[in-house]
Amino acid sequence: MEFALKFAPVGNYTLRYIDEGSGPAVVLIHGLAGDYSAWLAQIAVLRQSYRVIAFDNRGAGQSTQVDEPVSTADLARDTLGLMDHLQIARAHVVGRSMGGAVAQQMALLAPARVLSMVLCASFARLDPLxxxxxxxxxxxxxxxxxxxDHARHSVQNFVSADFFNSQPERVAAIERLIGGETRLPACYVRQNTACQxxxxxxxxxxxxxPVLVMAGASDPICSLTATGWLSAGLPNARTEIFDNASHFFLMEQPERFQQLLSVWLGQNA
Incomplete structure (x- = not known):
């Protein structure tokens, strides 16, 4: 699956992005690991009905990489700056993990520009686990x-025990994906700190x-405790829990995730 990759100047940085389809704007924000390609399956579906923007966060993929302090609010300003560059006044925002934290900051910094949010395996505050x-x-x-080595030490945190034990080829593919990172390790460290x-x-x-919160029941990173804090604090939230799934429930149960996302956007767009 190939998309036209473009680059936009945003403040002091350059962000790589794709801009596909037409209709109401949907902005997809990836998490601590990976880049815009974390959303390939969703882009292929959503671009049939929406204008879909996905991009590499500062410090990831082929966007500018610098070893400097960064916060989720900084990344939110980057996202709003990309929307400015693309002349998008308002958008539905979908974020996974750290991307969901960035989406929250967008809604706080520029509430008129965020129409709705979908927060996947995300958090308002990490719990001790x-x-x-x-x-x-x-x-x-x-x-x-x-x-x-980082991937080998980390992959078990992203999928459920059943998935890890029964889907060795797919687990190996996830491990290769994480292990194939090309960004500066210092950028990951900075964004890891931003999450904390x-x-x-x-x-x-x-x-x-309106906010749709989705979480994996066995996620150790964004646990049901952290999910409960997030859902309880949002005045207009609906929560969907993926049983027998973990942080990467989007990959463990892709059909259910896509159905929930499509229905949500259809109702709110």
């Missing part, structure tokens, strides 16, 4: 300085847009 898992993954990368420091819990009551 999620914080420990992220610290361990960061330490593994800094210790080994190898993306392949992210805390919108006191501000969630200010987010009045």
């Amino acid at each position: 999620g914080r420990r898992v992220l610290l361990n993954m960061r330490d593994a990368l800094e210790w080994r300085m190898s993306w392949a 420091e992210h805390d919108t819990l006191p501000d969630l009551a200010r987010i009045h847009q």
Whole structure:
């Protein structure tokens, strides 16, 4: 599946992005790992009815990589800047993991520009378990300085036990995907820290847009505890739990995820 890859100047950085389809705008924000390609399956479906924007966050993929402090609010400003570049006034925002944290910051910084949100395996504040898992993954990368070793130490955090044990080929594919990172390890470390420091819990009551929260029941990074905090704090949220799935429930149960996403956008767009 090939898309036209483009580059946009946003502040002091350059962001790689795709702009596919036409209709109401949907902005897809990837997580701590990977780049815009985390959304390939969704782009293929959504571009039939929507204008779909997906991009590499600063410090990921082929966007600008610099070893400097960064916050989820900084990444939200980058996303809003990309929308400015593309002359998109308002959009539905879909974020996975760290991308969902960025989406929350967008809604707080520029509420008129966010029509609705879908937060996948995300958090307003990490719980102690999620914080420990992220610290361990960061330490593994800094210790080994190898993306392949980082993937080997991390992949079990992303999928359920049943998936890990019964789908060895798909687990190996996920491990290769994570191990194939080309970004500077320092950029991952900076964004890992941004996730640990992210805390919108006191501000969630200010987010009045409709929000769909989706979570994997066995996710150790964004646990049901953290999901409960997020859902309870949002005034207009609906929550869907994926049983027997973990942080990558989008890959473990792709049909259900796509159905929920498509119905949600159809109702809110």
